Amino acid sequence: MFSTPAVVASCVGFVLIGVLQALYGPAIPAFRDEFGLSPSAAGLGLSAHFVGGVGGVLLFDRLYGRMGNRRILGTSYLLMALGAAGFALAPNWPTGLAAALLAGLGFGGIDYGLNQLFAVGFGHRSAAMLNVLNAHFGIGAILGPALIAAVGAEYYPAVFLAFAAANLPLLLCLRGVRDRVPQPAPGATGTTGTTDPSGTTDPSGTTGAEAGGSALGRSLASVLAVFVTLYVLHVGIEAGVGGWEPTHLETVGYGAGAAATATSVYWLMMTVGRFLIAPIALRHSAQTIIVVCCAGMTVCLLLAAVPWLAPYAYAGVGLFIAPLFPTGLPWLHAAAPRARRAGALVIAASMVGGVAAGPALGKAIEWSGVRAVPLLLCAASALCLLATLWLIRATRPHSPSP
Incomplete structure (x- = not known):
């Protein structure tokens, strides 16, 4: 290309x-x-x-x-x-x-x-x-x-x-840039795994052909809806941490300068995380990377509720959230190879998530207070983890009948 x-x-x-x-x-x-x-x-x-x-x-x-x-x-x-x-x-x-x-x-x-x-x-x-x-x-x-x-x-x-x-x-x-997109070859899904002539892969990867017909009875619409939910939530978390981390840190006792510096470190860790994950993505499937990152993000947000750990925990959130957006796209293309507009749907949804995060989180903070920011975001992150586990099950290839 x-x-x-x-x-x-x-x-x-x-x-x-x-x-x-x-x-x-x-x-x-x-x-x-x-x-x-x-x-x-x-x-x-x-x-x-x-x-x-x-x-x-x-x-x-x-x-x-x-x-x-x-x-x-x-x-x-x-x-x-x-x-x-x-x-x-x-x-x-x-x-x-x-x-x-x-x-x-x-x-x-x-x-x-x-x-x-x-x-x-x-x-x-x-x-x-x-x-x-x-x-x-x-x-x-x-x-x-x-x-x-x-x-x-x-x-x-x-x-x-x-x-x-x-x-x-x-x-x-x-x-x-190649002017027309070639038809996806077997295995061109952004996950690792060896493909045999029958079109199946080993457990570490999934081909587009398999994933398209392996939704375990789930409708394509359901799979797309959960992908959209995952993207809206994780981009909302990304924007929510970036927008509210300084306020939360100042509320729990940090100075304005320290809070601003910690927020800069959060964004820096997002950038570093994407470079670090690139070689890992060559050896592990998108599904594995995303479930580990969602779990790590959830734990870090829980730890951010502890004042003396908060700046370090937010940096960890940046590191774990970094791969979610780019790593999920090849998995989406594998899970819904016939849904040509699936990529546009989740990218547009991610932007909507960024726009909606501010007022939605602001309203929740009005009810619960600024100290609850990491716990509110932790709840959203736990939903991301549940959505990922559902998608792994829903897009797992069928074992061939004997």
């Missing part, structure tokens, strides 16, 4: 979408000063970005297979560049929101397009390559706030313009 320069360019593309998503928050003080906005109105910039992202995933999913992959990715890069430039030069806030929505459309197209192509384009290495790809998103998410801090929030238009320009050279690397 990809030449070596195209793989490198794709990783750079994920750095850029990480930068874009992370630029809005640090620039909020400058938005408010420039346009006279309330905090909630300024926060609409990121909301418009996510709404555009969901729209971009669903729009480009409809075009997937009808347009060539190069055209889809090229259009996405151009939309991101135009949206970012429009946001930088917007004369008023409604125009800025429209530009953020446009940039979000391109963001969604890149997020969906590259995840989809990496999930089917590297055979048994797909899970490893998806983790490497998504790790670069984390690098961008760390770089974005650093850029704003370096130049000052009041110069955010220059940063957005530089971001827009950085998208354009990637268009030259698209010729290294």
Whole structure:
């Protein structure tokens, strides 16, 4: 699917979408000063970005297979560049929101397009390559706030313009992307395992053909629904920790600086975790990795309720949650090979999870207090573990009858 320069360019593309998503928050003080906005109105910039992202995933999913992959990715890069430039030069806030929505459309197209192509384009290495790809998103998410801090929030238009320009050279690397997706070969599911001529695998892996017919009587709709639930919950946990960890740590006695540093470590551990899991994904199935990570995440969130352990436990959450998003996609393609839009559904659901996490967790905190944050997130993580165990059972291949 990809030449070596195209793989490198794709990783750079994920750095850029990480930068874009992370630029809005640090620039909020400058938005408010420039346009006279309330905090909630300024926060609409990121909301418009996510709404555009969901729209971009669903729009480009409809075009997937009808347009060539190069055209889809090229259009996405151009939309991101135009949206970012429009946001930088917007004369008023409604125009800025429209530009953020446009940039979000391109963001969604890149997020969906590259995840989809990496999930089917590297055979048994797909899970490893998806983790490497998504790790670069984390690098961008760390770089974005650093850029704003370096130049000052009041110069955010220059940063957005530089971001827009950085998208354009990637268009030259698209010729290294195969324009049409080949039919998945046996074993190309992102899990390990040897395939014999009958199409079965050993216990460590699952082929797409088997998984498609091995739902143990469960309907495809049920399997997809549980995958969507898993993605909504785990992205909600990811956003919930990132958003509420500083508040929780300050509530239990840490200083503002220490709380902010611990939150940065959480995001750093997410990036490190995706690089670390790449070689592991070559030797172990996606199912095994995800169930271990869900269990580890649940334990770490439980430990985060102990004040002196909390910063270290949150770092552990970052490490364990890191592989879930990229590692789950090859498993999804194996479990539902005939559901062409399954990938778009869960990627869009993950964005919805990120948007919904803030108000949902905020309402729960109003009832239970800030000290309950890790326990609330632990409950959601336990549901992720249950969903994973259900999916392992539901997608396990049948043993052939004698």
